[in-house]
Amino acid sequence: MLKIIKVTGNSLSPFFLPGDYVIVRTNRSITQAVKPGATVVFEHPKYGQLIKRVLTNNPASKTLNVIGIHENSISSHKLGPIPYSDILGKVILHIKKPR
Protein backbone atom coordinates (compact mmCIF):
# COMPACT_ATOMS: atom_id res chain seq x y z
CA MET A 1 0.00 0.00 0.00
CA LEU A 2 1.12 3.56 -0.70
CA LYS A 3 0.68 6.65 1.42
CA ILE A 4 1.38 10.30 0.74
CA ILE A 5 2.95 12.25 3.58
CA LYS A 6 3.90 15.90 3.89
CA VAL A 7 7.32 16.80 5.31
CA THR A 8 7.64 19.46 8.01
CA GLY A 9 10.79 20.60 9.85
CA ASN A 10 14.33 21.08 8.63
CA SER A 11 16.53 18.29 9.89
CA LEU A 12 16.62 16.37 6.63
CA SER A 13 17.65 19.43 4.65
CA PRO A 14 18.96 19.92 2.08
CA PHE A 15 17.43 16.70 0.74
CA PHE A 16 13.94 16.96 2.23
CA LEU A 17 12.56 20.41 2.93
CA PRO A 18 9.37 21.58 4.60
CA GLY A 19 6.48 21.43 2.16
CA ASP A 20 7.88 18.47 0.22
CA TYR A 21 5.76 15.34 -0.09
CA VAL A 22 6.91 11.75 0.04
CA ILE A 23 5.23 8.60 -1.15
CA VAL A 24 5.72 5.83 1.36
CA ARG A 25 5.34 2.12 0.75
CA THR A 26 3.85 0.58 3.84
CA ASN A 27 4.39 -3.10 3.05
CA ARG A 28 5.72 -4.69 6.27
CA SER A 29 8.20 -7.05 4.56
CA ILE A 30 9.80 -4.09 2.75
CA THR A 31 10.24 -2.30 6.06
CA GLN A 32 12.04 -5.26 7.58
CA ALA A 33 14.40 -5.58 4.62
CA VAL A 34 15.19 -1.87 4.55
CA LYS A 35 18.86 -1.05 4.00
CA PRO A 36 21.01 1.59 5.71
CA GLY A 37 20.69 4.87 3.82
CA ALA A 38 17.00 4.39 3.01
CA THR A 39 14.52 6.96 4.33
CA VAL A 40 11.66 5.79 6.52
CA VAL A 41 8.62 7.29 8.21
CA PHE A 42 7.81 6.02 11.68
CA GLU A 43 5.84 6.75 14.79
CA HIS A 44 7.87 7.83 17.80
CA PRO A 45 6.18 7.72 21.23
CA LYS A 46 7.58 11.12 22.20
CA TYR A 47 8.07 13.02 18.95
CA GLY A 48 5.15 11.71 16.89
CA GLN A 49 5.45 10.86 13.21
CA LEU A 50 9.01 11.35 12.02
CA ILE A 51 10.94 10.97 8.80
CA LYS A 52 14.56 9.86 9.16
CA ARG A 53 17.33 8.01 7.39
CA VAL A 54 18.19 4.43 8.38
CA LEU A 55 21.56 4.03 10.05
CA THR A 56 21.37 0.30 10.79
CA ASN A 57 18.78 -2.42 10.48
CA ASN A 58 18.88 -4.84 13.42
CA PRO A 59 16.89 -7.97 12.54
CA ALA A 60 17.92 -9.64 15.83
CA SER A 61 16.07 -7.05 17.88
CA LYS A 62 13.58 -6.23 15.10
CA THR A 63 14.54 -2.55 15.25
CA LEU A 64 16.01 0.22 13.12
CA ASN A 65 18.46 2.88 14.22
CA VAL A 66 17.80 6.16 12.46
CA ILE A 67 19.51 9.53 12.06
CA GLY A 68 18.90 12.92 10.55
CA ILE A 69 20.80 13.68 7.39
CA HIS A 70 23.01 16.39 8.82
CA GLU A 71 26.15 14.85 10.27
CA ASN A 72 25.69 16.75 13.49
CA SER A 73 22.01 16.07 13.63
CA ILE A 74 20.10 14.71 16.61
CA SER A 75 21.75 11.70 18.18
CA SER A 76 20.09 8.40 17.37
CA HIS A 77 20.46 7.69 21.09
CA LYS A 78 17.88 10.33 21.77
CA LEU A 79 15.37 8.63 19.53
CA GLY A 80 16.43 5.14 20.54
CA PRO A 81 16.00 2.04 18.37
CA ILE A 82 12.72 2.10 16.46
CA PRO A 83 10.77 -1.21 16.59
CA TYR A 84 9.66 -2.57 13.21
CA SER A 85 6.10 -2.31 14.49
CA ASP A 86 6.42 1.51 14.68
CA ILE A 87 7.71 1.88 11.11
CA LEU A 88 5.01 3.22 8.85
CA GLY A 89 6.98 2.57 5.69
CA LYS A 90 9.85 3.30 3.37
CA VAL A 91 10.02 6.42 1.22
CA ILE A 92 9.96 5.39 -2.44
CA LEU A 93 9.28 8.74 -4.09
CA HIS A 94 10.13 12.28 -3.14
CA ILE A 95 8.03 15.11 -4.57
CA LYS A 96 9.95 18.33 -4.08
CA LYS A 97 8.28 21.65 -3.56
CA PRO A 98 9.29 23.90 -6.48
CA ARG A 99 11.74 26.54 -5.22
Added chain:
Amino acid sequence: MFYKLIQTIDHFRPFPKAQAHCDVPCGIYDPITAQINALTVVRMMDLMANLADVDDKSKVEFQNSMSRYIAVKEDHAEKAKHEIRVIWGDFIKDAHVEKYPELPGLVHKIMQLGSNCRQTATRENGLAFVEAINQFAEIFWSLKDIKIKKAKAPYAPGLEMVYPVL
Protein backbone atom coordinates in the same frame (compact mmCIF):
# COMPACT_ATOMS: atom_id res chain seq x y z
CA MET B 1 2.97 20.09 -12.16
CA PHE B 2 2.77 16.86 -10.15
CA TYR B 3 3.60 18.83 -7.03
CA LYS B 4 0.73 21.25 -7.76
CA LEU B 5 -1.68 18.35 -8.11
CA ILE B 6 -0.58 16.80 -4.79
CA GLN B 7 -0.68 20.20 -3.12
CA THR B 8 -4.22 20.80 -4.31
CA ILE B 9 -5.37 17.43 -2.99
CA ASP B 10 -3.54 18.18 0.28
CA HIS B 11 -5.39 21.47 0.51
CA PHE B 12 -8.79 19.81 0.43
CA ARG B 13 -7.94 16.54 2.19
CA PRO B 14 -4.75 17.10 4.18
CA PHE B 15 -2.19 14.30 4.14
CA PRO B 16 -0.59 13.17 7.40
CA LYS B 17 2.60 15.02 8.29
CA ALA B 18 6.01 13.60 9.20
CA GLN B 19 8.34 15.78 11.22
CA ALA B 20 11.93 16.01 10.14
CA HIS B 21 12.41 16.73 13.83
CA CYS B 22 13.81 20.13 14.62
CA ASP B 23 17.47 19.34 14.98
CA VAL B 24 19.18 22.14 13.19
CA PRO B 25 22.81 21.34 13.90
CA CYS B 26 23.54 24.73 15.41
CA GLY B 27 26.30 23.25 17.55
CA ILE B 28 25.63 25.74 20.36
CA TYR B 29 25.77 23.80 23.62
CA ASP B 30 26.65 25.27 27.00
CA PRO B 31 25.78 23.88 30.43
CA ILE B 32 25.81 27.38 31.94
CA THR B 33 22.07 27.72 31.25
CA ALA B 34 21.40 24.63 33.36
CA GLN B 35 23.82 25.83 36.05
CA ILE B 36 22.09 29.22 36.34
CA ASN B 37 18.68 27.56 36.43
CA ALA B 38 19.85 25.28 39.26
CA LEU B 39 21.28 28.27 41.11
CA THR B 40 17.92 30.00 40.79
CA VAL B 41 16.29 26.96 42.41
CA VAL B 42 18.49 27.40 45.50
CA ARG B 43 17.81 31.14 45.52
CA MET B 44 14.06 30.49 45.51
CA MET B 45 14.44 27.97 48.35
CA ASP B 46 16.28 30.63 50.37
CA LEU B 47 13.63 33.27 49.67
CA MET B 48 10.92 30.77 50.64
CA ALA B 49 12.71 30.00 53.92
CA ASN B 50 13.02 33.72 54.73
CA LEU B 51 9.37 34.32 53.98
CA ALA B 52 8.29 31.37 56.11
CA ASP B 53 9.44 33.34 59.19
CA VAL B 54 6.73 36.01 58.87
CA ASP B 55 4.03 35.88 61.52
CA ASP B 56 0.89 36.54 59.56
CA LYS B 57 0.69 34.01 56.76
CA SER B 58 -2.88 34.89 55.97
CA LYS B 59 -1.82 38.14 54.30
CA VAL B 60 -2.29 38.31 50.57
CA GLU B 61 1.27 39.64 50.18
CA PHE B 62 2.66 36.51 51.80
CA GLN B 63 0.61 34.21 49.64
CA ASN B 64 1.49 36.16 46.52
CA SER B 65 5.24 36.09 47.18
CA MET B 66 5.31 32.45 48.26
CA SER B 67 3.33 31.39 45.20
CA ARG B 68 5.72 33.25 42.94
CA TYR B 69 8.83 31.70 44.56
CA ILE B 70 7.35 28.23 44.24
CA ALA B 71 6.37 28.79 40.61
CA VAL B 72 9.86 30.02 39.71
CA LYS B 73 11.47 27.11 41.58
CA GLU B 74 9.29 24.62 39.70
CA ASP B 75 9.99 26.26 36.38
CA HIS B 76 13.75 26.59 36.76
CA ALA B 77 14.24 23.04 38.06
CA GLU B 78 12.46 21.77 34.95
CA LYS B 79 14.42 24.12 32.67
CA ALA B 80 17.70 22.87 34.14
CA LYS B 81 16.63 19.27 33.47
CA HIS B 82 15.65 20.22 29.93
CA GLU B 83 19.00 21.87 29.19
CA ILE B 84 20.90 18.81 30.42
CA ARG B 85 18.68 16.52 28.35
CA VAL B 86 19.43 18.54 25.21
CA ILE B 87 23.19 18.28 25.70
CA TRP B 88 22.85 14.60 26.59
CA GLY B 89 20.67 13.85 23.58
CA ASP B 90 22.25 16.02 20.92
CA PHE B 91 25.89 16.55 21.87
CA ILE B 92 27.07 13.52 23.86
CA LYS B 93 28.23 10.65 21.64
CA ASP B 94 29.36 7.06 22.30
CA ALA B 95 33.02 8.07 22.49
CA HIS B 96 32.20 10.62 25.20
CA VAL B 97 30.48 7.97 27.32
CA GLU B 98 33.44 5.63 26.81
CA LYS B 99 35.73 8.37 28.09
CA TYR B 100 33.46 9.23 31.03
CA PRO B 101 31.47 6.07 31.87
CA GLU B 102 29.93 7.86 34.85
CA LEU B 103 28.03 10.21 32.50
CA PRO B 104 24.78 8.20 32.11
CA GLY B 105 24.53 7.78 35.88
CA LEU B 106 25.26 11.47 36.44
CA VAL B 107 22.58 12.56 33.97
CA HIS B 108 20.06 10.25 35.62
CA LYS B 109 21.04 11.66 39.01
CA ILE B 110 20.48 15.22 37.73
CA MET B 111 17.00 14.26 36.52
CA GLN B 112 16.14 12.83 39.92
CA LEU B 113 17.62 15.72 41.87
CA GLY B 114 15.69 18.16 39.67
CA SER B 115 12.48 16.36 40.55
CA ASN B 116 13.42 16.37 44.26
CA CYS B 117 13.89 20.13 44.04
CA ARG B 118 10.39 20.51 42.65
CA GLN B 119 8.84 18.20 45.24
CA THR B 120 10.55 19.76 48.26
CA ALA B 121 11.86 23.07 49.58
CA THR B 122 14.93 21.44 51.12
CA ARG B 123 18.07 23.47 50.49
CA GLU B 124 20.29 20.37 50.58
CA ASN B 125 18.43 19.05 47.53
CA GLY B 126 19.07 22.33 45.74
CA LEU B 127 22.76 22.25 46.64
CA ALA B 128 23.06 18.66 45.40
CA PHE B 129 21.34 19.69 42.14
CA VAL B 130 23.83 22.54 41.58
CA GLU B 131 26.74 20.27 42.46
CA ALA B 132 25.67 17.51 40.06
CA ILE B 133 25.20 20.00 37.22
CA ASN B 134 28.62 21.48 37.99
CA GLN B 135 30.09 17.98 37.66
CA PHE B 136 28.31 17.65 34.32
CA ALA B 137 29.75 21.02 33.23
CA GLU B 138 33.24 19.92 34.22
CA ILE B 139 32.96 16.81 32.04
CA PHE B 140 31.36 18.79 29.20
CA TRP B 141 34.23 21.30 29.02
CA SER B 142 36.80 18.54 29.34
CA LEU B 143 35.24 16.85 26.29
CA LYS B 144 35.79 20.08 24.39
CA ASP B 145 39.38 20.34 25.69
CA ILE B 146 38.58 23.59 27.44
CA LYS B 147 40.02 24.22 30.89
CA ILE B 148 37.70 25.14 33.72
CA LYS B 149 37.90 27.22 36.84
CA LYS B 150 35.77 27.09 39.97
CA ALA B 151 34.54 30.39 41.32
CA LYS B 152 31.68 31.62 43.45
CA ALA B 153 28.77 33.05 41.47
CA PRO B 154 28.80 36.85 41.81
CA TYR B 155 25.18 36.91 42.99
CA ALA B 156 23.10 35.23 45.67
CA PRO B 157 23.22 32.46 46.67
CA GLY B 158 26.89 32.78 45.68
CA LEU B 159 27.56 29.07 45.29
CA GLU B 160 30.71 27.72 43.71
CA MET B 161 30.27 27.20 39.98
CA VAL B 162 32.27 25.62 37.19
CA TYR B 163 33.17 28.10 34.42
CA PRO B 164 35.16 27.55 31.22
CA VAL B 165 38.45 29.43 30.91
CA LEU B 166 38.17 30.98 27.45
